[in-house]
Ligand SMILES: [Zn+2]
């Protein structure tokens with residue numbers, strides 16, 4: 001290299017801008033939510049309709065759609081940088097989790113432990129107070145997808161699921177199976193849109209002819225192929241990728257079982273989610289989000305890479321002898337994160353194993369679609385006996401074939 005031919009040092013790249021935050025609790029009110037017809041604060045979800053209902057006068061209404069705001073609904077192709085709903089902001093660990101509200105009906109101080117609930121009843125006037133404004137501890141997400149599958153429907157689906165597997169099921173499990181123990185839980189998720197640019201380059205082979213060559217006594221098959229440089233450059237749009245945002249569920253070792261079960265009852269119709277309102281949670285359990293966008297970004301990135309590779313593969317029919325990528329690159333141009341509570345009916349069963357360890361089994365029902373999946377503790381001796389029978393049958397068949405063949 002010639003002296004003096006020094007390239008100019010490029011200026012350092014600008015620091016990545018922080019996420020653009022879209023407020024999703026604009027106008028949300030803490031305290032009493034009153035029925036607009038009779039003024040009662042006894043409000044809960046009517047699962048049969050997916051709407052809120054006043055327990056006194058039976059008036060029903062539906063909260064505003066969560067994704068209707070233009071900033072959360074703009075085309076994925078126009079996304080750039082990171083956009084998040086305000087309910088998806090990073091969790092601040094020092095935040096007080098026990099908050100005090102003044103009851104606007106009687107003036108008493110009411111305490112809500114946000115670890116447990118976002119509602120509490122005033123012990124003086126018995127009105128229900130809700131927390132709807134977001135606090136940075138993950139307890140109030142951007143949106144909630146209301147339960148739509150009623151409990152008795154979920155119980156029937158779980159009973160059916162277990163019944164189909166009773167032959168192999170552990171007798172203790174069969175004896176203790178009680179689908180009435182089903183629990184309705186809102187699980188925390190992030191709903192992610194990704195706008196990515198994919199660029200793949202490599203070489204592909206297309207066969208032109210094949211023929212047999214004779215040399216002496218031996219013959220061999222010869223294939224002629226043309227080699228091409230293959231380049232694919234395209235954008236990838238991923239809509240409503242759902243990522244679990246509870247660390248317990250992301251921990252693959254501790255709960256691989258649960259994870260797979262919850263993943264196999266996807267998808268949820270998140271486009272029908274409504275703006276968060278604590279009254280949708282009344283009578284249900286909920287699990288608070290404890291992961292931030294940065295913790296979950298690798299999951300979304302891997303998904304974008306998988307989608308890109310799959311999309312590229314769909315265009316390679318011509319290269320019947322395969323394509324080898326030398327260069328693969330997926331750049332996430334824009335991403336949008338919205339936190340959500342999604343509804344699941346859960347039946348859990350703690351199996352105590354002979355070695356003293358216990359193992360949690362679940363049957364889960366997607367409370368929007370009714371999709372059901374789970375694990376049932378297996379009766380090991382019975383499973384082994386069946387395996388043994390198959391092996392014996394296999395041996396007999398093999399022997400018969402030998403006889404007829406010989
Ligand atoms: Zn009413």
Ligand SMILES: [Zn+2]
Pocket residue numbers: 103104105106107108122123124125126127
């Ligand atoms: Zn009160």
